Amino acid sequence: MRTLLAILRYGQPAQTRLLVALAALFCFNLFNVFSLALIIPFLEILFAQAAPPEPYPSTLSLEAWKKYLFYQLYLFRLEVGPMTALVYFSAAIAVAILLKNAFRYLGAWHMTYYEHTLIQNLRNRLFAHLTALPLGFFVRMRKGRLLNLATQDVQIVQEAIIGTVYNLLNDPLTMLFYLGAMLVLSWKLTLVSLVVLPLTGWMISRLARSLRRKAHHGQRQMDVVLGILEEFLQGVRTVKAFSAEARERQRFLAANAAYTRFMIGLRRRMELASPLTEVLSVLVVLGLLYYGTFSVLEGQIKASEFITFIAIFGQFLSPMKTFNQAVSRLQKAVVSYRRIEGLLQQPPSEEYDRPGRVSVERLTEGIRVEGVGFRYGEKEVLRDVTLSIPVGARIALVGPSGSGKTTLVDLICGFYPPTSGTVLIDGRPLSEIDPVSYRRLLGIVPQDGTLFHATLLENITYGVEGPPDLARVWRVLELAQARAFVEELPEGLYTLVGERGQRFSGGQRQRLALARALYRDPQLLILDEATSALDSESEVRIHQALAELPRTYTLILIAHRLSMVRHADWIYVLDGGRLVEEGTHDDLLRRSGLYAHLYRLQVTA
CATH class of the missing domain: 3.40.50.300 (P-loop containing nucleotide triphosphate hydrolases)
Known part of the structure; x- marks a missing residue:
């Protein structure tokens, strides 16, 4: 979390954009849940469900309010007729979907600006720090490692950040709205569905720790590959003069093969998160179908509520998967940023930091x-x-x-x-x-x-x-x-x-x-x-x-x-x-x- 906050600090000049994006994403999720909730009146009108009379609730009881709203929907259908009622609710769904997508575009636009500003500032800070480092640092530091830090590591951070910040902020918000809607429909079904969350959280934390260790080792191997490439480019005349092309090819092929094998293993671990989450989710859905059907037959929940609950839960799984994938991508970014941070912590040359220095216009003595x-x-x-x-x-x-x-x-x-x-x-x-x-x-x-x-x-x-x-x-x-x-x-x-x-x-x-x-x-x-x-x-x-x-x-x-x-x-x-x-x-x-x-x-x- 500390490393993530350190990365996000580079986006401070565009912080207003981030706040606008968050507000837009909040509205997007609000209208998203609202459009899904309108499935219930559609089904009630479609199946012509009767509702017993219910007085205006005098308490905040969720069940009392649900019964009252179902009764008002029944009266509305009787008053205007089923087809007119369907037209009204179709128009409401269309407006909700229109507003939902408008806010989604607005949020994505401002979030994209924020993410690219963040990467731009990180690159600027890195290059500015390189120019401020003393000459002795460049004598000690291998150029292949510096090139890897300034290109490969920054690229990894960029690939992880672009789109990932959107997922990290929007997906929990989306899941929170869906969870609230599910609790309103049936707290019992919601408890059954939440069985997947502790298992998923445990799995993600285990994978995250493993990925951090592996990604750090992978970047060190890339340092070796780029070091060999940099040496060849600088000494190509010597390589040609000594007919050492085959030797250099073997050095590069061996280092690149080791890096490739390692990255294949790393990618295999990264791809574990999504299928494991989906398998756990399918098991939960099967449990929901069994328990939900039993609840409908026993009269504990309306069929329209159960169908809407399943629809919302299906939507709940998607942000959970993308959030897991975002966390996996973020682990590589954390490792790369820590390497960049190590470079940024190198003390700059003191010659520019001392106040009170005297300017000279010419040599006199x-x-x-x-x-x-x-x-x-x-x-x-x-x-x-x-x-x-x-x-x-x-x-x-x-x-x-x-x-x-x-x-x-x-x-x-x-x-x-x-x-x-x-x-x-x-x-x-x-x-x-x-x-x-x-x-x-x-x-x-x-x-x-x-x-x-x-x-x-x-x-x-x-x-x-x-x-x-x-x-x-x-x-x-x-x-x-x-x-x-x-x-x-x-x-x-x-x-x-x-x-x-x-x-x-x-x-x-x-x-x-x-x-x-x-x-x-x-x-x-x-x-x-x-x-x-x-x-x-x-x-x-x-x-x-x-x-x-x-x-x-x-x-x-x-x-x-x-x-x-x-x-x-x-x-x-x-x-x-x-x-x-x-x-x-x-x-x-x-x-x-x-x-x-x-x-x-x-x-x-």
């Missing part, structure tokens, strides 16, 4: 890293790193793979808080600076050159508010050595790049990513192996163009090709997470340390 250390869990990545990056400087970070260069840049960008030490921006701790205003000053070009499924123009102007400046777009494309191939495209800047930019080569993607960073007109430009996929001529041209940028740009360059960093103002050399050397290219070569060793290896190679 530079960046200072003081005694910074950082750990990924138990693994120490950086230890006691201290360095300075003055405004306008050209700084290079070099070192073997895994030495901590990219992590250090991530700390400077504020993607992670350092485990120890501090990063100062113009003498102020980065933790005291508004991250949004600070990152507007940054232009970052990662090694993979990620592009989004949009036009080239949208990719280049990404993150910059206002209409695009086409002259500026072409200028940065030329600076990034990308103008020539963009002009050759049939649709030019309006070419769709495809998912993850797969329509372009690695070198083209890097050039476009560089153009995107330059379009921001950043004060701090960070190139993380940003030209590694380029040919030597293009790489040299880009570095020459970057060298000619005005000193209002501060440049941090991470590169393995040390020939590309020899003109940097200052070079920091990292090894094993520690700063082991620093100086100019010529100074470092004279010292014959790690930098000189790496440089000579590349030259001789």
Whole structure:
């Protein structure tokens, strides 16, 4: 129940719709029972049943009122004639059915709006929370599991909620109205019919507990399936290169077969509720027919009342079945929502929550890293790193793979808080600076050159508010050595790049990513192996163009090709997470340390 209420809270913006739907469903059930109750006068008129005189009841006795109403019906039939009486009651039934269906449509319309609003808000909340999570969360979390949560689990909740909320609210209301009508007709027959309810309730509770456990295990198996699929899509080039298609097929087929077997068993359990309920209901109907016939023959109940009772009880079974099915569907939704809830409970990045942070409009002094250390869990990545990056400087970070260069840049960008030490921006701790205003000053070009499924123009102007400046777009494309191939495209800047930019080569993607960073007109430009996929001529041209940028740009360059960093103002050399050397290219070569060793290896190679 707690989980269901938590899900329903996402529909709060449409709560008025829910209240209107409930009112409409109340009226629908009222006219529904009323239209069924009109069977009694029809049968009384049809069989020309006589009724003894009955005075106006002086008490609230149900039996006294029933006898009085039967007598008034008898008088009405005598007064207007049986055919006229049938016309009147036919008109009453037609009006009741018309109103019943009108209120049913009204209730379903407002309920549909409420249900879809609920799912929309759940998706919005989930995506908004994903965007607020720290970068470290995405490093730890497997992408296949995240995809399953954001797609499969939300889809399961949607399939369970759409129509199910209607059943959960309307079916008990319908059964309550039918139960009231049955009690009015015969409380003894009603007691006989209620034998099915405790058994059905016990059965549903047992099935519900079992389904919750099974559904949770099923979603974990789907995590495995999607994880294999995600790994294949990301590493398809490697799979092809190693002729490992058959191995990947076997991995996927095995995981998918295990998931399918499990889901077949789960569906078999889910389908148990409806037939078991129907079998129990048939047994009750047989008991009702026997006891009801005996009561009619003994004069304890009128035949018209008994026939109407059976008709109403037959209607009572339908919402009971759909309610059981709704509860079964809801169990899978509960499990999926709890997985989603687990993600929503992940703490968001603290960088956006701290009040009183200072906005920065520009860098005036530079960046200072003081005694910074950082750990990924138990693994120490950086230890006691201290360095300075003055405004306008050209700084290079070099070192073997895994030495901590990219992590250090991530700390400077504020993607992670350092485990120890501090990063100062113009003498102020980065933790005291508004991250949004600070990152507007940054232009970052990662090694993979990620592009989004949009036009080239949208990719280049990404993150910059206002209409695009086409002259500026072409200028940065030329600076990034990308103008020539963009002009050759049939649709030019309006070419769709495809998912993850797969329509372009690695070198083209890097050039476009560089153009995107330059379009921001950043004060701090960070190139993380940003030209590694380029040919030597293009790489040299880009570095020459970057060298000619005005000193209002501060440049941090991470590169393995040390020939590309020899003109940097200052070079920091990292090894094993520690700063082991620093100086100019010529100074470092004279010292014959790690930098000189790496440089000579590349030259001789």
